[in-house]
Amino acid sequence: MFFSWLQSAQTSSKLKVAKSKQSPVNANVFILAEPDIKNKSLIIEEFATPSQKIELQASKSEILHFQSERGPVWIFTVLPISNSGHLGLLSESDYSKARDFAGILTAQLKSQKFSSLKIQFQSTTEMTELGFLTGLEASLYSFKQLQPEIIKKSLSIEKLGTSEFDSRILKKAMQRAASISLARHLVNLPPNLKTPGQIVSFVKKMKWSTSSRLTDWNQQILKKEKCNLLLAVGQGSDDPPHLLKISYRPKKKSNRRPVAIVGKGITFDTGGLDLKPSSAMRLMKKDMGGAASTLAVAYWVDQSRYEHPVDFYLALAENAVDGKSMRPSDIYTARSGLTVEIDNTDAEGRLVLADALDVAVTDSAKPEIVINLATLTGACRVALGVELAGLFCNDDDLADELTRSGQMAGDPNWRLPLVDRYFASYSSPFADFKNSGESFGGAITAGLFLQKFVKNTKWAHLDMYSWTDRANGIFHSAGGNAQSVQALIHWLEGR
Numbered sequence: 001m002f003f004s005w006l007q008s009a010q011t012s013s014k015l016k017v018a019k020s021k022q023s024p025v026n027a028n029v030f031i032l033a034e035p036d037i038k039n040k041s042l043i044i045e046e047f048a049t050p051s052q053k054i055e056l057q058a059s060k061s062e063i064l065h066f067q068s069e070r071g072p073v074w075i076f077t078v079l080p081i082s083n084s085g086h087l088g089l090l091s092e093s094d095y096s097k098a099r100d101f102a103g104i105l106t107a108q109l110k111s112q113k114f115s116s117l118k119i120q121f122q123s124t125t126e127m128t129e130l131g132f133l134t135g136l137e138a139s140l141y142s143f144k145q146l147q148p149e150i151i152k153k154s155l156s157i158e159k160l161g162t163s164e165f166d167s168r169i170l171k172k173a174m175q176r177a178a179s180i181s182l183a184r185h186l187v188n189l190p191p192n193l194k195t196p197g198q199i200v201s202f203v204k205k206m207k208w209s210t211s212s213r214l215t216d217w218n219q220q221i222l223k224k225e226k227c228n229l230l231l232a233v234g235q236g237s238d239d240p241p242h243l244l245k246i247s248y249r250p251k252k253k254s255n256r257r258p259v260a261i262v263g264k265g266i267t268f269d270t271g272g273l274d275l276k277p278s279s280a281m282r283l284m285k286k287d288m289g290g291a292a293s294t295l296a297v298a299y300w301v302d303q304s305r306y307e308h309p310v311d312f313y314l315a316l317a318e319n320a321v322d323g324k325s326m327r328p329s330d331i332y333t334a335r336s337g338l339t340v341e342i343d344n345t346d347a348e349g350r351l352v353l354a355d356a357l358d359v360a361v362t363d364s365a366k367p368e369i370v371i372n373l374a375t376l377t378g379a380c381r382v383a384l385g386v387e388l389a390g391l392f393c394n395d396d397d398l399a400d401e402l403t404r405s406g407q408m409a410g411d412p413n414w415r416l417p418l419v420d421r422y423f424a425s426y427s428s429p430f431a432d433f434k435n436s437g438e439s440f441g442g443a444i445t446a447g448l449f450l451q452k453f454v455k456n457t458k459w460a461h462l463d464m465y466s467w468t469d470r471a472n473g474i475f476h477s478a479g480g481n482a483q484s485v486q487a488l489i490h491w492l493e494g495r
């Protein structure tokens, strides 16, 4: 769907890049790990000019970059990672370190003249190689230029001591990068081009294998299914809500019950009648970040021919201002039968998720685990900042697995508690409960609201920002950041 530079890569070490001065300029990249870190000085000896050598040889930096007479050279060193406390759960990983090295490389490559790039790994782990190549491809994504110039340059990838670079890793990196770019692109799209209906057509036009089946619940079906909360959120918009399901069943039968992943897809959030102030509304095209990441994981599951069943649900609606918009004090009956009094029309994400979670947990396939992804609360950002997703979970083992996966994938989350008694502020004299209450502990109470709709299913909720405000790592500009995509891919791969 997006470009692939890795697709064109030569991986046989027998193909030598010409070294004579008359030949086109070649860029050389070395990624070194123990025990080959000592090769750094040999590489400097081979490429650097005498005047560069002294400074380079003395440098302890993990990243060295210089211009040789034959072209630019980068040497990245993956040093052993130090455990920074918190059981190592906030430490970098081989994968994240190498991925972000690649982000630095491509940012610098953009201003370099070269005709071919040769990457050589020395003693690196599989996760380092996967991280670097995923980062290389994913960091080339740009909203404005979907086919960057750089992919016309020739690319070769080698591993010292092997005759051929492992094509399995190359393929995995391409699939991960494509998923990351997909999630970012959907978040970056303007809200006039990604209404609920437009997202449904986009997903239908994507290339899916025969293992994935799409089911679209439009407004009529949603009415029949009594998804009244999802309908209420979307009733102020000209473009009605949809609940889109992507059901993946592997060709080779798996004896596991499916995992279900549910994404909040508010295609634009004005706040509704409880209108947001301008500054808070400005970024609200990203309020479908949960659905974007859910779709990206679905695409990865499909393209990688994942071996277990997974169901994906995109809960899509636009929270708009209109005479038909839901009002504070309206009462709606959720699909599950619980009644909800609208306290604040801007607490709409939990409403669409409530019905979608009910659909997921009551599905005839009886999912073993349900995970929802959502840009849910500002309170979570206040607590954890923008880079850590808040994790709420009713199962300690699942919570551990998800946090560990986030750490390994350099896409972290951090568990927050579900403190039952905080839900008291949601009590309503007119309905089972309200959709918001006191602002203190707002990320927790939002989590408790969702928990009312998951019955006894093992469940995790990731409260995300889905956006990077500035260039950072593999993201070369502000925009969607595919939050939790890599963490969930890592978690699914490990199951």
Ligand SMILES: [Zn+2]
Pocket (backbone or CB within 6 Å): 269, 271, 319, 345, 346, 347, 348, 349
């Ligand atoms: Zn809102």
